[in-house]
Amino acid sequence: MSEAIIVTRGVEVTLGGNPVLQGVDLEVAHGEIVAVTGPNGVGKSTLLRCLAGLRTADAGEVAVLGGPPRDEPAFWREVALVADEPAWYPGLTVREHLELMAAVHAGPRMDIGEALESFGLASRADAVPPALSTGQRQRLLLAMTLLRPSRVLLLDEPERGLDAEFRRRLAEILTDYAAEGGTVVMATHDPGLAEAARSRRVALADGRAETTV
């Protein structure tokens, strides 16, 4: 196996007195896609927040790119997170959001037109995010995330609001990202997406992680 980009050892997290993660061990290699699955409330998002440095584990170790994750710009220049939060500025169009991302990050992975086409947003390029549907806003967030360069992608239910056709397209986009050397960890409820992205499935159950496929 190639070098491990993400390593967790015995990660434990308790939320409101409820033990959510009880010794999660996980290793994700360079260029690998891992799909974390499991029912609601099992701790998928909590695990992703630990990997993103947004939550400190009560016990255990977390290492991303060789060090503990930190909510700092240097970390976010290497790691991109997609979660369920509004990620747009008021008064800017879809195209301007993508241009902003390209202006801030040197060496974007694709040009603006390509991103609009690839994420099915070309016809909505002049729309503002509040005028988009839930699925289109999710496409915009994914487009901004995948436009910028990164080494690790953390995706919390990326299929949220997306139609079946675009989920297949998303699987291709993620596969291409991994083929370029990126590492992906996504929490998902869509086995089809996990399979189409040729990911390694890790099921969370009883606070522990177990590789299933």
Added chain:
Amino acid sequence: MSSAAEIRGFVRSRSRRPRSWTDLYSTGLGLAVVAAMLSQPASALLAAIARQADPSRMGAGVALVMLAGTGFLAAARAIGPVTLPPADAAWLLLSPLDRRAVLRGPSGVLLAISAVAGAVLGVGLLAVLGTPDHTGVRLAAAMLLGVAAATGGMAAAVLAQASQTWNTWAGPAIAVAAALAVAVALLGSGAGRRLLAAAASAPPAAGAVLAAMAAALAGLLVRRARRVLDRIPAGTLLDASVGRGHAAGAAVAVEPGSLTWSAEDAHWRGRTLRSRRWPALPAPMAPAWQDWRRLGRRPGRLAVLFATAALPALIARTGGGVLEGMTAAGVKGASGLAGTPGLLGVSLTVGLMLVGGLAAAAASTSGARRDGDNPALARLLAVGPRRILAARALLPGLLGGAWLVAVLAGLTVTGALPAGPWWLLGAAAAPALAAGALRMARRRPVDHAMPVIDTPMGAMPTGVLVWALTGVDLVVLGCLPLAAALLFQPAALGGFLAAQALSGAAVLSVSVLREGRRRRDPL
């Protein structure tokens, strides 16, 4: 099919206990207490308006009353004006019930609110113009005129909600009214002074005729508005009612911050924009450019912002024309604020200037506010928080500083302040205004876990107080030299100017340097 009244009665019978005599007693007692509380200030006001007014102050005063009326109607249009409680909007609006009957209650409330507001405006107008004789007749005519103007304006706003033609004209009409108020303010101290003085000393019968004509016109408008109630599109009513629901939710949870995003999203949702190329700027300026672009897309807001810069000069003129500092002749020998109405005036003007400057600066901090509330995009951008904060301080500093410069220049030109380069103090205060506005934009939600303290004025929730003062604190601290200069009004401003430049820069620098120590997400 049941009527709207029967449905409302059914809902009321399930949601409230039956009314008893104690409810009537409580309501009656409450009204009596309110009447008793208002009687003293009302009689004092009536005694105060029975005088010959100073013609030099009339223009500014009439302009302020006109601006208040225009602001009232603009606010009514922004709210709806016809809205329903969210539950009624969800259950009754889209039902087969008679739309006019469903809207009867809210429209009645609108009429009552505009009548009260109009009466207050009428009394305000009379207070400005004065009553040389026949106080009772003039007061009645002024109140009738005010009520007619407000109810007529509100009826026009309702018509604008129902008809696209009226809607097209409503915005320009409000803008013309505001421009007219500015013209009255400008001409009132010069060419228009005689006209205003003539209007003030006109026989009471002339005022009564004018009020009667206005009332007749308002009556026609109200009648027409009642007829078109059922033609207001359901979508328009639903949008307005959702906004009202957000406002009510924000008020109940004492969380005003939640209201701003829903208003912001609603504004942009209805706009058609054209993408423009993002300028090639260095990393921290590129995200900060969002606020510049957003502001450029709201020129009306910018125009209103700078129009309000005339208010302090108008208020100063209404209050006497000169801001008397602590060294002014009128203050010598007096002790304390109570004995120095001039000092009270200057203190109020300083407060208004700082709050206004902060509001002007805060008009361009949506990016910082978004990053504070939802840092997802800030994480994707991955720019250092200090660098981005410094870049984001540029626009609010420019806006707040320009607003203060305009205010101080206005006060100097109108003679409210002695001659001197006062406007420079406004420019020097810009960094402090930017620091305060950015601190306000990034404040946490109200902490309801903070203690409630008992004060002579009642219980005070400290969480709300801390929330409200966050941002204002930095502005007050950073603008102390400006406030002191206005209070003491020294012959030479050099020292105060240097101190202001220093304190403004210091407050902003500390604010930016501390940013690196903030955690974006406490979880």
